[in-house]
Amino acid sequence: DAGITQSPRHKVTETGTPVTLRCHQTENHRYMYWYRQDPGHGLRLIHYSYGVKDTDKGEVSDGYSVSRSKTEDFLLTLESATSSQTSVYFCAIKGSYNEQFFGPGTRLTVL
Amino acid sequence: QQQVKQSPQSLIVQKGGISIINCAYENTAFDYFPWYQQFPGKGPALLIAIRPDVSEKKEGRFTISFNKSAKQFSLHIMDSQPGDSATYFCAAASRDDKIIFGKGTRLHILP
Incomplete structure (x- = not known):
């Protein structure tokens, strides 16, 4: 699992509430990514980071923000959760050869 | 041009048979092509x-043809x-750290 943990692993929340998901890595990787996975859509990139305080948008960034204040932690925030953000969220890090290694995922349900 | 098209969406194979999943890409800048395996409730694994x-390239019972x-x-x-x-995803990555995933193939092997 490349030393990646995600928390929480499951969360149920209500529409309009803020939600923060955490990704933690122990191997000092520079690049970190947030994806969401939905049936029929595969894995879609939300945001990624290429260093502390360096982030960029992915394919489906609307409604999400990220922060990376230290190498090991990459936070994904839903400022005001909507039902369309119900999904499984995966964090990933980039290895030496441009491959990516994924965390165990967070299942988020927005009621 | 950034898409990776994967087929079939689902596949059923008898035990002992050969499972074949195909992917196609358009962007010639891609220079790394990983496959991921994902079991229910788990993150994709390289x-x-x-x-x-x-x-x-062959590794045990798994072979990529390119x-x-x-x-x-x-x-x-x-x-x-x-x-x-499991569900299998192909992907294509380029030197600018972009990686694009196919939408996945759900494989079921009949016992």
């Missing part, structure tokens, strides 16, 4: 990967086993 300077001129690559699972039942 299975096998290939670079375009070789036409085939056709650079056709911009296609495929995963072959020989002697398929029930434990291989």
